[in-house]
Amino acid sequence: MSTIFTVSAITVYAFFNVSLEKDENERLKTLTQAASPSIKTIKTKGVVALEKDLSWRNLLEKDQGIEWFDADGKLLAKEGSIFFNYPLSPNIATRNLNQDSPLTQKKGNIRSVSIPIYTYVSETTLNLEGYIRASESNQELATKLNRLRLGLKIGGLTVLILSSLSGGLLTFMVIKPIKQSFHYLKQFTADASHELRNPLTAIKTSVELMQSRAENLSNDDARKIAIISSATEQIKHLVEDLRFLSQTDVMAHNSPLEYPQIPLDEILEDLADSFETQAACKQLDFESRLSDSVLVKGDMHQLKRLFTNLLENSIKYTKTGGIVKLYLEKRKNFALVRVEDNGIGIPQEYIPLIFQRFWRDDSARHQDTEGLGLGLAIVQAIVQKHRGKINVKSKVGVGSSFQVYLPLA
Incomplete structure (x- = not known):
């Protein structure tokens, strides 16, 4: 929305800028054309004769000025209050100018329009009498454009607020x-x-x-x-x-609960004793290395369920003769628990999906193992509830590694 309005505002500003400048140039051109007959009067009777020439005076405004030049570009006379304080362009004679296509110049806060004045010597011959240059201040134009910019800014801000x-x-x-x-x-x-x-x-x-x-x-x-x-x-x-x-x-969606401190190493020791027996029944090796005195804030029953689900999955999807590992260590401000196995593994494209509810890999279905597809969804929910994070590394035919980070108490 803001982009559309910005483009529209720039278009409107550019249109009015060009239109106003064109109107200014047309007004100056009309003034020079009205004053063109005066050049012969100045050349023959002098500057004093301008007092009686009213053809252009009615068009001259207070912030404008007129200058008359001879054919060589020498200033003959000037009237008004605003003048283009630069000599007539030295190459103006080569520009093939006429009253319909004048020379327009702009420097600083002043704009000018210059036209050549010709007289007929014969039906086929023109004589260059000189040049007339009309100038005016750009202050009024600048004021109008400033007001337009301010209006567009206010309008843009209003549109932005309303659209938001x-x-x-x-x-x-x-x-x-x-x-x-x-x-x-x-x-x-x-x-x-x-x-x-x-x-x-x-x-x-x-x-x-x-x-x-x-x-x-x-x-x-x-x-x-x-x-x-x-x-x-x-x-x-x-x-x-x-x-x-x-x-x-x-x-x-409610405010986080304040959990008591619990010894994570003791929870994992109890689970290791239990799952070591289960692994032996399936003819699997079970290895555990747990650091001592690792305290976290959490719900003991939920954390037991978290690591029970991970260990059950590892044992379930590891073939006879394989190995399941349970590690606990401190890593900066976190307790890091790793559950690893050399089981069937998970295809890389499925790893982002494994925490979805009721999701099961086809290879897991073919293992003829019981499961509803909610175990890892529960794991992730418990980890998030305890302000932790879980990472997964897995390769088909090599095994899987689940890494759970829980903030230390």
Whole structure:
């Protein structure tokens, strides 16, 4: 909007500048033409005879002046208050001038128009009698242009303010229903997650009751009940994950919470003991190197969930005989936790997508592993909630490295 107005303002200013200058030149040309008969009077009767010549006096204004020159450019007479204080152009005779195409000059605050005066010696011969130059001050023109510039600036500022206000209002009007829809969606997710917990608990309890009486069930019925139990557990985890993400979204728009200090190294030690057993069951090596006395401010349960999700992914997508590593160190003002593996890896083009909800790589799907695609979305939500950051490095067939930075307490 501002660019359009700037271009328009420059165009308007240039148009008026050219038009006003053209009007000034035309007025001076008319004055010189009206005074042209006086040159013969001056040459024959002298300057005194100008007092009786009224042909041009009615056109002469207070901020103008007229000069008469002979054919050699010598000043013969002058009248008025404003004069072009420079000699007549020495090469004016070679410019092929006439009364319709005068010589226009501008120096400082004065503009001048010069025309040649000819008389007929015969029907085919002209004689150059001399030149007439009319001059005037540019002050009035400059004042008009200054007013125009001021008006354009004020208009531009007004347009800019109005466009900013209208743009802000329009943006607010557009964003408001979107924000409301987003709020309703989050509220629906939270409500649905809450309402689904009781039915799922009832289903799970009923399934467990039937499984406790497996001797009364046929093999086919037992298999179907096992499928129901597995699906119920999966849906229960999905509901809990969605509920957690919904709560995290709400908290992200409120003022940050003040967390207590917690020993991150002790949390990771407990997780290392637990996942070392899980890795051994899958015939994986598990390596951990944890620095001591690393304190951060945070929610202990959420941080456990953060690193549990990362370690579960590493074990899940690392083949038998591989290795999973857990490192903790201090890096300037941050605690740096690295979870590394030599698993299947992630294609480079998919790395920006892995934190999206319900996203799973095709290669992960082919691994026939359980998962809903919310684990890394939860990881990122917890990291952001704790004012940290997470980086990912991965290469297909080589492995992955997740680096989590959390501010030290």
